Amino acid sequence: MTATAPAAPTRSLRHAARQLWSLIAIPAVAILLSLVVGSVIILVSELIIPDHAFDWTLPITAYKALLEGSIGSPQAIVNTLVATTPLILGGLSVALGFKAGLFNIGAQGQFLMGALGAVIVGVMVATWPPIVAIPIAVAAGILFGAAWGFIPGILKAVSGAHEVVTTIMLNYIAVAIIAALVSGPLKVPGSPSPITFDVGNAAFPIVLGKNGHIGIFIALFCVFLVWFVLYRTTWGFQVRAVGANPDAARYAGMRPRVVTTLTMTAAGALAGLAGVCVLLGVTHSMTSAFGTTVGFDSISVALLARSDPFAIVPAALLFGGMRAGAGLMQIQAQIPAELVDVLQATILLFLIMSPVLRRVFRLRSAQSALGAGGETTITKSYGGETVVR
Amino acid sequence: MDPIISTLYGIPLVGLAFQLVGYLIATIPPASPIIMAAATPLVLGALCGVIGERSGVVNIGIEGIMLASAFTGWIVGVVLAPMFPDAASTPVFGITIPLLFAVLAALGVALLISLLHAWLSISLRADQIISGTIINIAAFGVTAYLNTLIAKQSPQSAGAFTAFNPPDWLTGLPVVGWLFDMFLHQGPISMSVIVLVVGLQIWLFRSRWGLRTRAVGEHPKAAETVGIDVIRLRYRNVLISGLFAGLAGAYLSMEATNSFQDGMTAGRGFIALAAMIVGRWTPIGAFGAALLFATFTALGQSINFAPPAGQLGDIMTSVPAQFWDALPYIVTIIVLAGVVGRSIPPAADGQPYERESAT
Amino acid sequence: MTEQGEALLAPALEMRGITKRYPGVVANDHIDLDVRPGEIHALLGENGAGKTTLMNVLYGLAKPDEGEILLDGRSVKIASPSDAIVRGIDMVHQHFMLVPVLTVAENILLGEETMANPVFLDRKRARSQIIDLGRRFGFEIDPDEKVGSLSVGWQQRVEILKALYRHAKILVLDEPTAVLTPQETKEIFTVLRRLAAEGHSIIFISHKLYEVLEIADRITVIRRGRVVGERLPSETNEDDLAELMVGREVQLTVDRGESHPAGAVLKVEGLHVRDDRGNEMVRGVDLEVRAGEILGIAGVAGNGQDELVEAIIGLRKPHAGTVTLDGADVTGHTPRQMNEARVAYVPADRHRFGLILSFPLSDNLVLTTYYRSPYARGIMRDEAAIRREAEATVAKYDIRTPSATVKAGTLSGGNQQKAVVAREFSADLALLVLDQPTRGLDVGSIEFIHKQAIAKRDAGTAILLVSAELDEILEMSDRIGVMYRGEIVRVLDGPTADKNEVGILMATGGATQPAHEAEVSA
Known part of the structure; x- marks a missing residue:
């Protein structure tokens, strides 16, 4: 601004850099370490592959392919964004639960139900004009997902049944429902394999590259929405208060049972929307094998982002990019795409070990250990003691 | 058919209930060995939960431990089988040397994972639920990765344990014969379950270890003030508990089947948790709950393969087969929601303990 | 030596x-x-x-x-x-x-x-x-x-x-x-x-x-x-x-002055309350707290005091009886409704019930009022108003803290309790319920809280004080109700109450049976 303060911007820049580093140091180290572990796994697995000349550089080949497949070309970037979209929404779903002290391990089931709702209604409105068809199909998916979140929410609120168990059970029930419907009433008659009709006009328009649908914008809008509700409204204050200390919240006149139920419902809606984005944006129809690892990746995303809505975007990009690049890695390095799951788990493992990382690498990080975010502890026990009131 | 029964069956609506009772009586005793088999991994998983949580450590990674052990056991069997080409198997249970080592390997891996969980949740005082989640994600990822690599080589399994055949005169006994069938018509792991359950029940409530475990899970500080090493006891319990989940995994890939599929645990680790809760953190209670869940698994299968005749059968077959497959999951939710409010966990369950004398 | x-x-x-x-x-x-x-x-x-x-x-x-x-x-x-x-x-x-x-x-x-x-x-x-x-x-x-x-x-x-x-x-x-x-x-x-x-x-x-x-x-x-x-x-x-x-000369007893009670603010009639397990813990309590007086409830812990308090402030639904506030029936109202009826409450366990330790002090100071003006407009929080209020409260109640935005968990016990007191005392109150308000605090903080309570009383608030510390009850109360097995067995005049008499009532309910027998079954 003025000539007298040339040092000031540098100093504040350095300060900002230090702040940024204190935020990302631990995740960055965790990611690097997990890549090292991944290399070791790749090298060891070379020993298993028959008729394979041992190649020291295979990890680099694999990682290069992974990188190329995720950001190596404009189309690769679009692929990454497409893979990231449901992870952002699913990550928000899990993070929102964490904020209220709930572990939504059932994002997978809500994701599936969301997709189911979108396909059922999408097929019905397939010939309507897109401007009408899309919102209707989206709303249906959100409703289905919300319903699948409402069930564990109300069960927890009324009986204290722990959501970790109920949501997992609901995941399997969702799979069964989809299998039953897709091979039954929703099946295209005469088709050799179980598959539904196409959603036609209800499909998301493509706006980027070959397959970049509008879902990413919906997801980013939801990031802002969740942040806004959590930190700028009295509803969000209630959610956070119940998550941080349900007893104090109740004494202060809030209603933890209601908050628990509604938060799980909202979390279900977000995960359902993730399913909507995959169905209307990518597959456009549903087979009985529909189902990805989105629900579980979402847990990783929320944990990596420490339930911070904005941090969910880079976390989702990281895991989305890995998923997008895994195919190329499999082709170029003959490394199974499941390596991505291994890498994800190792990242989380190193994150939860952050006290050790901090000691070993002398990091001075502002953030505490891996968890549901600074202010919340997940309900750690089951049954009577934690019945919310 | 007996005229009285057919009259009862014929009553509108109420008759359906009689038909159901008739179907259950006809189905369950003959299916009892299947029920026990289906209950085995659930019971073992629940015992894992009981031992850990009674000492105050929550473990939702049971699923992951099971999966990892199932895979390890299977793959060690695959590797060892060719090294013992004409290994004799024992006449009862079909135990072979590769299988024996495979079980040991499965238990070893379970022990290692439990050690990790213990270290994270006891020493680092990390969030135990997240630690368990990471174990689940890691176990799924690593086993799927390795399985994909290995599947290309069409591996040959080392086989599986076989079930003991109790003599007909025993199983044929009136009224109680099917109970012998249930517990004895089993492979070695499944047969050991009842012994483990009863033994653990006695141990937990009659032994020094049991007393200390319960005290540490309820009020670790009180335990420490009378000189009990809370940290060490929790480590020990988590490690021991892991063995049970490991045994459950070995059962899945070496007794229930002779193969490994990705995610073959199919939520059993979580149903086991539900059995533990419903069984109020006691071995016997968990056993009962697991049997209940397993009964519905067997019933679901039975309805799909051999539905009853008549009206009831028509109704049952009109429901998609997938509904009956999902029956155990639905029942788990219902029972959990119905029982859990009255089931009180150990007071210090899930809470990391910070030793005061360390400061 | x-x-x-x-x-x-x-x-x-x-x-x-x-x-x-x-x-x-x-x-x-x-x-x-x-x-x-x-x-x-x-x-x-x-x-x-x-x-x-x-x-x-x-x-x-x-x-x-x-x-x-x-x-x-x-x-x-x-x-x-x-x-x-x-x-x-x-x-x-x-x-x-x-x-x-x-x-x-x-x-x-x-x-x-x-x-x-x-x-x-x-x-x-x-x-x-x-x-x-x-x-x-x-x-x-x-x-x-x-x-x-x-x-x-x-x-x-x-x-x-x-x-x-x-x-x-x-x-x-x-x-x-x-x-x-x-x-x-x-x-x-x-x-x-x-x-x-x-x-x-x-x-x-x-x-x-x-x-x-x-x-x-x-x-x-x-x-x-x-x-x-x-x-x-x-x-x-x-x-x-x-x-x-x-370390200084201290007044051993609070100078509570004389109370000038007016009409009854809180009236509890025939109240029966069950605990979570369904045991009847409050069995027919009648009591009355008048404006400008402190009614102390003495009793050994576990004689139904918790359930009585919870029923009064709306945390627990009584299964029989009525609670009346300023003549209006408020039985079964929610904590928020009670709060809006000018009832405040200082809980016994501030860590568990009084504060959210991981939240900033400022958020804790509006924990009961966050949803209404001036702290919110519609569903929108007004951050500036919350901060202003927090800074004013910190100054007024002399809460020792580096700023109003630090987490409540970082404050000392005395200052945490001051924060709870500041929040609950700051409004114009009809009824104030104090549940063990000084447990575990140092003399200075105890003095502070007692003085604030007396000031509130003199301003015309009706105060219900529950404490297992008999000394605190005797020091503070204008009238003392002794609670025994879910009943108020006797109401005594505060300033003249005899410690031994209250003690015997607490232990036996005033019945003639020997003391130790009563305890065994209590």
Whole structure:
């Protein structure tokens, strides 16, 4: 601004850099370490592959392919964004639960139900004009997902049944429902394999590259929405208060049972929307094998982002990019795409070990250990003691 | 058919209930060995939960431990089988040397994972639920990765344990014969379950270890003030508990089947948790709950393969087969929601303990 | 230490120059303490003076930075409670170290089990050992009873038995009378004298002056981690001890002035309340609190006070009876409705119920009002208004904090309670419910809170004060209701109430049955 303060911007820049580093140091180290572990796994697995000349550089080949497949070309970037979209929404779903002290391990089931709702209604409105068809199909998916979140929410609120168990059970029930419907009433008659009709006009328009649908914008809008509700409204204050200390919240006149139920419902809606984005944006129809690892990746995303809505975007990009690049890695390095799951788990493992990382690498990080975010502890026990009131 | 029964069956609506009772009586005793088999991994998983949580450590990674052990056991069997080409198997249970080592390997891996969980949740005082989640994600990822690599080589399994055949005169006994069938018509792991359950029940409530475990899970500080090493006891319990989940995994890939599929645990680790809760953190209670869940698994299968005749059968077959497959999951939710409010966990369950004398 | 006749008796325990530092505080600063065999030695000091830290050092729960411990003249290292137990030191903690779901026998055995064989317990032998031990010290105890169902007085006896079972020679009792009725206190004193007569050394920690004067053979006073004086009961008095303990002349009782009660604000009629397990804990309570008076509820913990309070402030639905506020029926209203009817509440456990420790102080100060103007417009929070209010409150109530945005968990206990008080007291109130408002606080904070409450009373608020500390009830109340087994058995005039009378009412409900029988079943 003025000539007298040339040092000031540098100093504040350095300060900002230090702040940024204190935020990302631990995740960055965790990611690097997990890549090292991944290399070791790749090298060891070379020993298993028959008729394979041992190649020291295979990890680099694999990682290069992974990188190329995720950001190596404009189309690769679009692929990454497409893979990231449901992870952002699913990550928000899990993070929102964490904020209220709930572990939504059932994002997978809500994701599936969301997709189911979108396909059922999408097929019905397939010939309507897109401007009408899309919102209707989206709303249906959100409703289905919300319903699948409402069930564990109300069960927890009324009986204290722990959501970790109920949501997992609901995941399997969702799979069964989809299998039953897709091979039954929703099946295209005469088709050799179980598959539904196409959603036609209800499909998301493509706006980027070959397959970049509008879902990413919906997801980013939801990031802002969740942040806004959590930190700028009295509803969000209630959610956070119940998550941080349900007893104090109740004494202060809030209603933890209601908050628990509604938060799980909202979390279900977000995960359902993730399913909507995959169905209307990518597959456009549903087979009985529909189902990805989105629900579980979402847990990783929320944990990596420490339930911070904005941090969910880079976390989702990281895991989305890995998923997008895994195919190329499999082709170029003959490394199974499941390596991505291994890498994800190792990242989380190193994150939860952050006290050790901090000691070993002398990091001075502002953030505490891996968890549901600074202010919340997940309900750690089951049954009577934690019945919310 | 007996005229009285057919009259009862014929009553509108109420008759359906009689038909159901008739179907259950006809189905369950003959299916009892299947029920026990289906209950085995659930019971073992629940015992894992009981031992850990009674000492105050929550473990939702049971699923992951099971999966990892199932895979390890299977793959060690695959590797060892060719090294013992004409290994004799024992006449009862079909135990072979590769299988024996495979079980040991499965238990070893379970022990290692439990050690990790213990270290994270006891020493680092990390969030135990997240630690368990990471174990689940890691176990799924690593086993799927390795399985994909290995599947290309069409591996040959080392086989599986076989079930003991109790003599007909025993199983044929009136009224109680099917109970012998249930517990004895089993492979070695499944047969050991009842012994483990009863033994653990006695141990937990009659032994020094049991007393200390319960005290540490309820009020670790009180335990420490009378000189009990809370940290060490929790480590020990988590490690021991892991063995049970490991045994459950070995059962899945070496007794229930002779193969490994990705995610073959199919939520059993979580149903086991539900059995533990419903069984109020006691071995016997968990056993009962697991049997209940397993009964519905067997019933679901039975309805799909051999539905009853008549009206009831028509109704049952009109429901998609997938509904009956999902029956155990639905029942788990219902029972959990119905029982859990009255089931009180150990007071210090899930809470990391910070030793005061360390400061 | 002056050489006197007893000098022949070497100290059973000597602590020399014990220093323990925690980040930011020196909890113990070169403390010397010695206890002779058969002596009851009182350690006097207010909350936070360092008494408990010193005893944790002795018991191996904290490692001293400097100093040494001598037993019978020999230097020893005590690194863990097991070390202490082996050397005959045992401790009865302020918060009992008992496992409620285990039986008396299991609690006593724990850690020092009587075994039938290497694996299994010998429960029969253990049971008879415990019964014998109890008889030796004058009480009959049922080893198979669950500890959780015993009264506090009996739980304390279990703690003492636990120590004796371990052959303790030196017994530390940390604030043993805090939760007892005067009668129970007397009974425990009898047990302690008997123990001392048998040659046990007893360290008696307390901040209650009259008790210390009654039971101790010698008194050591500590303040801010240092020994500030040693006295014999015969050569000191309450005022002297109080001044030593606090470091300045203190008024031992609050100047509560005269109350000018007006019409009834709160009326409770025929109230019946059940707890979570369905037990009827409040059985037909009638009470009335008038504007401008403090009604104290005295009672041994667990006689239905919690449920009564919860029913009044709307946390628990009564299953019979009515609650009326200023003439309007408010039975079964929610906490928020009560709050909006100008009812405020200071809970007993501020960490669990009063504050969200991981939230900023400012958010905690609006925890009950966050949703309404001026802190919110519609569903939107007004951050600026919340911050302004917080800064004003911090200044007004003198909450010591670096800023209004630090997390509540980082404040000291006294300042945390000030924050709760600030939040609850700041509105114009019809009714104020105080549940153990000063538990665990230092003298300064207690004085502050008591003064604020009196001021509120004089401004015309009706105050319901519940406390297990009989002294607090006697000091503060204009009228005292004694609660026993879910009923208000008597209402007395506050200023003239006799401590013993209240104590007997607390322990027996005023019935004629002997005191100890009533406790067993309570």
